Amino acid sequence: MVFWSWVANSYGGIARVPLKGRHVYLVSDPDLVYELLVTNRRRYRKNIRYKAAVDTFGEGVLLSEGDTWNRQRLMTQPAFKGQYVRAQVPAMAAITTRFLDVWAGAASNGRLTRDVEAEFLKLTQTLAGHYLMGPGFAAIDEPFHAAALAIKNNWPIPPRSVLALYKPKSKKRQTRLAAALGTADACIREYLDAQKKTDFADAGVLGLLVRKSREQGDEYDAKALRDQFMSLFFAGHETSAMTLTWAHYLLWKHGDARVNLKKEVDSVLGTRQPTAADLDRLTYTECVLNETLRLYSPIHSLSRVALEDDTIGGYTIPAGAMIYVSLYAIHRLPELWPDPDEFDPGRFLPERSEGRPRFAFIPFAAGHRNCIGATMAVSELKLVLALIAQRFNLDLARGHKVRTSAETTMRPRFGMRMTIQEA
Numbered sequence: 001m002v003f004w005s006w007v008a009n010s011y012g013g014i015a016r017v018p019l020k021g022r023h024v025y026l027v028s029d030p031d032l033v034y035e036l037l038v039t040n041r042r043r044y045r046k047n048i049r050y051k052a053a054v055d056t057f058g059e060g061v062l063l064s065e066g067d068t069w070n071r072q073r074l075m076t077q078p079a080f081k082g083q084y085v086r087a088q089v090p091a092m093a094a095i096t097t098r099f100l101d102v103w104a105g106a107a108s109n110g111r112l113t114r115d116v117e118a119e120f121l122k123l124t125q126t127l128a129g130h131y132l133m134g135p136g137f138a139a140i141d142e143p144f145h146a147a148a149l150a151i152k153n154n155w156p157i158p159p160r161s162v163l164a165l166y167k168p169k170s171k172k173r174q175t176r177l178a179a180a181l182g183t184a185d186a187c188i189r190e191y192l193d194a195q196k197k198t199d200f201a202d203a204g205v206l207g208l209l210v211r212k213s214r215e216q217g218d219e220y221d222a223k224a225l226r227d228q229f230m231s232l233f234f235a236g237h238e239t240s241a242m243t244l245t246w247a248h249y250l251l252w253k254h255g256d257a258r259v260n261l262k263k264e265v266d267s268v269l270g271t272r273q274p275t276a277a278d279l280d281r282l283t284y285t286e287c288v289l290n291e292t293l294r295l296y297s298p299i300h301s302l303s304r305v306a307l308e309d310d311t312i313g314g315y316t317i318p319a320g321a322m323i324y325v326s327l328y329a330i331h332r333l334p335e336l337w338p339d340p341d342e343f344d345p346g347r348f349l350p351e352r353s354e355g356r357p358r359f360a361f362i363p364f365a366a367g368h369r370n371c372i373g374a375t376m377a378v379s380e381l382k383l384v385l386a387l388i389a390q391r392f393n394l395d396l397a398r399g400h401k402v403r404t405s406a407e408t409t410m411r412p413r414f415g416m417r418m419t420i421q422e423a
Ligand code: HEM
Pocket: 046, 061, 062, 063, 073, 128, 231, 232, 233, 235, 236, 237, 239, 240, 243, 297, 298, 299, 301, 302, 303, 362, 363, 364, 365, 368, 369, 370, 371, 372, 373, 374, 376, 377
């Protein structure tokens, strides 16, 4: 990531980087990103390396292309729009409160120490599972959680690492991945069998997909539901977990921001659980969230492949070329972000955002393949940040080393051990 930032700062908005006998084009100027992801989008597709992911997750909205993608996106999108998301806020609050009650129960003298990366993975999996499957997810939550972690840990190649293209596949990892996928699929079958008995009456996004298919005269088959669930679940939980992990690291480092956040939460919520209307009023919380997403964008880069010859910013991009958009680099361009490495949530206040190009901040990407779950993610993350600030202070455990690691998401290489103290 630091390398791409260096290339962007040294060579400008578009740069051709030789890499093991081929060229990768780095696009890092907001206007050129607009050309790539919006104006000329039809000349590109997601990187072919996503093929490994298709074998794992199937062809859901995350990975499909062309007409299949178009149909799936239209079907799925309503479940991630404002009103639908708002209706889920009470369930999100109840799940998060139960999760934090476990922290409170485990604390001795009001304190406990945990790797919060692992904790937030668990919480965001439960939140995503409930959102996608409805209350029936609870029956498979535990075994599915273990399988999902094993899938994540035995993933064949990190799809966002350019160098990983050249790494040999490990047989051991493939065997473990196959076993974990077997468990995950068995959990999903068990869930679908249970839902059939009630005709998917309260089955979250999957229930909606079943009803929409019927309106169009089709019956959603089990494989299609499985693929859609896997795609949305994996696209939707690790990103959120990493955001919460980095946000709490940053709040620990910047005590003033932690105090401001707590003040806002106390004045908007007191000790109540947040409603959707409350979330709209948590403006400083949203600034903290955005500043975290700027500095530690969980999806640190996007890659695309040119389907035909193209021109971006006046430069020729030959068919077959690989294009790389480093969100990490764009979010730290000094001409767009003064003191780019500083954590300064206030820079997202409206009066300090004037004149900033729209594509200077793209944690959820942009264009037709932007993040379908952005509205849900923002609501969920503000809600969790607020509920934690109400009850706890999180401090980095003494001696714990923090380093970034550019994997499928940007994660802390050694996890994030923190002391959780009741406020
Ligand atoms: C902080 C949280 C999140 C971040 C930072 C994030 C970021 C992104 C980014 C950058 C992309 C584009 C990837 C690419 O083009 O290679 C993307 C796509 C996607 N995201 Fe998210 N995401 C988040 C949460 C979610 C959630 C909660 C869901 C759903 C439950 C979700 C579902 C998806 C899907 C399905 C796509 C593919 C959309 C398509 O290709 O049409 N994401 N996300």
